[in-house]
Amino acid sequence: MRILIADDHELLRDTLNLYISNEADFEIDTAADLDGARALVEGAEAPYDLVLLDFSMPGMNGLEGLRTIMEMANARRVALISGTATREVAEEALAAGAAGFLPKTLPAKSLVNAIRFMAMGEQYAPLDFMRAAEEEAAASHPLAEALSLREMQVLEGLTQGKSNKEIARDLDLREPTIKLHVKTLYRKIGAANRTQAAMIAKEQGLF
Structure with a gap:
């Protein structure tokens, strides 16, 4: 070569x-x-x-x-x-x-x-460079600072219109774990449902 x-x-x-x-x-x-x-x-x-x-x-x-x-x-x-x-x-x-x-x-x-x-x-x-840079950029965002990395990944799935089952498959987690993350991130960002959570994330320019 x-x-x-x-x-x-x-x-x-x-x-x-x-x-x-x-x-x-x-x-x-x-x-x-x-x-x-x-x-x-x-x-x-x-x-x-x-x-x-x-x-x-x-x-x-x-x-x-x-x-x-x-x-x-x-x-x-x-x-x-x-x-x-x-x-x-x-x-x-x-x-x-x-x-x-x-x-x-x-x-x-x-x-x-x-x-x-x-x-x-x-x-x-x-992959580690691409992800590390992505996480660093996200961490500087006010909304992102309130969420854990896993909650951020789940929120990204919600903005893409994915079901809990699809997000669980993407992240190699169990569906009940995703439900727990969804409930926690709702509380942290002040959302009442999936649509509202996705709208908040997009309005804030997070994804």
């Missing part, structure tokens, strides 16, 4: 190169900015199976750099790596067709597995 790693931090490039080069079937090239990455992709004798772009490196200009490389014939799949990007950026990149999003906090072994996963045609985003 041919991989291109573009990042302006030399230490990170070298570290990634070291880890990935230990895999017998990886061939690695590196670049320090978007212009360097674009030149390597344009001049490549064979297409790269995966191009990994640092979101914050010179030339990226937000997600424009991602889209630029994605349009090039010699870049089969393109993914973002970042230590600063938000969940919203990750979601936008994935929606634009990126092969994945890798936080720089990922352990080395997970990083190598994710790169292999994406190079083989799958889309990757670490």
Whole structure:
């Protein structure tokens, strides 16, 4: 597999190169900015199976750099790596067709597995990063601060018009447990029924 790693931090490039080069079937090239990455992709004798772009490196200009490389014939799949990007950026990149999003906090072994996963045609985003960012955003909301994470998940189900049984299945819980969460969250947000709870959540911009 041919991989291109573009990042302006030399230490990170070298570290990634070291880890990935230990895999017998990886061939690695590196670049320090978007212009360097674009030149390597344009001049490549064979297409790269995966191009990994640092979101914050010179030339990226937000997600424009991602889209630029994605349009090039010699870049089969393109993914973002970042230590600063938000969940919203990750979601936008994935929606634009990126092969994945890798936080720089990922352990080395997970990083190598994710790169292999994406190079083989799958889309990757670490669930814990996406959820943690989501929970952090929710926790800053006044209504969310009154609810536990589980109550928030149940409330989200109510806003989607799901029954207690459907919510229980989604969360891998028993239906009586969902009923208890529903009753508690009604009291906390001042709702009398499911419709009112959903309306309050939507009016407050929670979901």
